[in-house]
Amino acid sequence: MAKSEEQEKLPTSKIARASQFLKGGLRVGANVVKHQAKKLLGKEVSQDDLDRENAEDLLKTFTQLRGSALKVAQTISLDTINFSKSFVEVMQNAQYSVPPMSGPMVVQVFKRSIGQPPEKVFDKFNIHAIRAASLGQVHEAWKDGKKLAVKIQYPGVAESIQSDMKIFRALAPRITKIPLEELEPYIQEMEEKFLEEADYRKELANSLAFKELCKDIPYLRFPEYYPELCGDKVLTMEWLDGLHLREYLASNPPYEEKQRFGQYIWDFYNFQIHKLRQVNADPHPGNFLFRSDGTLGVIDFGCTKLIPDDLYKAYFALGDPKVYEPKNRKRLDELFEKLAIYRPTDTPEEREYVRDLFSRFAQVLATPYRLGRMDFRETEYFEKLNAVGEEIARTRQLRGLRDFLFLNRTFLGLFNLFHQLGVELDTRCEYLPYYDYSHLKASAS
Structure with a gap:
């Protein structure tokens, strides 16, 4: 990914992230007001138009926040029952729209997790992310002649999940028109899942166990993992083309x-x-x-x-x-x-x-x-x-x-x-x- 697209700073404090959520909520509110005004003026508007506009504004917010916010978007993208078709279609872009962390931020997270900077651990390390996702981004690395994929978690992701979900609880009824007491089990399930996914040591153990269960399926290809090159915020595996x-x-x-x-x-x-x-x-x-x-x-x-x-x-x-x-x-x-x-x-x-x-x-x-x-x-x-x-x-x-x-x-x-x-x-x-x-x-x- 181009360096110009990299994000130098991520909102990690509760106040900064709450502010971003609030901005997203205000945009949703403004969209509703505009929608109602157009209807009063006799203009042709549809719920589908409003849902799409709200989804686009929220996706911008979720993309900036990443972490659990972006995981929410990915979860919504699979749910055509509780969210409208247009809302889901926009949220399906969640996994493709994330700007990567800057190089200095990458080195900082890696060093805190592994104890050394990536250039000391690998023979070669590409500081620019090849892929960026919700909880972390993937870098190319080489060691002992092998090409590796190194997944590095965004700073503050694990620490912000519970506070993020508290804010989402306030925002969700406005998005879905469903009362919070109805949504609570759904949100609780997401929170538990996000907390587990943010623990890269647990992900390593789970990945190894799941790979073993599927070892006899000939058409599947799981990567090899390198536990000695993994930490709480870093996961290193074989590069799969x-x-x-x-x-x-x-x-x-x-x-x-x-x-x-x-x-x-x-x-x-x-x-x-x-x-x-x-x-x-x-x-x-x-x-x-x-x-x-x-x-x-x-x-x-x-x-x-x-x-x-x-x-x-x-x-x-x-x-x-x-x-x-x-x-x-x-x-x-x-x-x-x-x-x-x-x-x-x-x-x-x-x-x-x-x-x-x-x-x-x-x-x-x-x-x-x-x-x-x-x-x-x-x-x-x-x-x-x-x-x-x-x-x-x-x-x-x-x-x-x-x-x-x-x-x-x-x-x-x-x-x-x-x-x-x-x-x-x-x-x-x-x-x-x-x-x-x-x-x-x-x-x-």
Whole structure:
């Protein structure tokens, strides 16, 4: 990255970061006032226009703050249920829009974490970042003839997470129009995840453990890690060549290659969810490298989320078409109660509405599994998904256990990735016995 784009100073104090958040909140407020004024004057304006303008202003703020603020943007970019389509589209730029730290700041953070400056540790070190992300940035380095990737955390990130999230709690209801008490479990989950991701020693241990679990998958390529060159703010690993999704698509790859990579990602996530019962806690496209040798590079898998057995059984039971038959109403109600989709305060009328709404959502979400072969290029499916998602968003409630919300976000993020790839995939799942794929076997023979 060019030196002129580097950021010399990051807001690290609580006051400085609160000030940036406040500015972002004020811009959102001003946008709402302008939106209402235009409506009063009879001008054509839409909620979509307002959402996009708010998202663009907030992304500027989040990008300057980085750390947990930018992680919030990345989380929103996967959530098409609780945020509008235009809001999500803007937030998807979060991973591509970060200006890197300046050279002196890089050296300072590295020396504090490792005890020596990078030029004393490596044979060669590129002071200019190759990639910048939410919590840190990546530099090239060379040692003993090997090319390495050195991830260096932005200063003040770990220390500011809890104070940042306190400020976000005040801002979030204005962005989402959802009361804070509804958002609290969602925000709490984000905070816990961000704190874990900011601990690079824990990320190292998690990455090594996850790599071992996946060692027999031939199409995956994990980097080698160098624990002796790692610290609380520095993570050193083998340099993996490859393209991120946006770069890969810009290279205009052949359809068969895109389809193969898409199938790898689908199979990999099903292995995580159904076999390991744990899944990457931050499922966004930046975790993958599309490599010229045909393998899929896997990076930043240092924070994984365990899927409890009772949650797994209840969640995937909603994929069984039979559970929606009238005779199985009691079973469906039991599942919705286990997943906290129903609330004790619901009236009979509310319960009926929620049953209908979330039954439609669960069945649409499970469509790829049910069909066994899914063309993610088809816009009709995403229109259905967005329509029921917008209906849920209009309730201004976050129903369901936070693990239920997390799994929804994981699948929505995956489906969006496949839509961007523009591929048709084999979506059969051997772990879900209630789907009949005999028609696919017959057509293949």
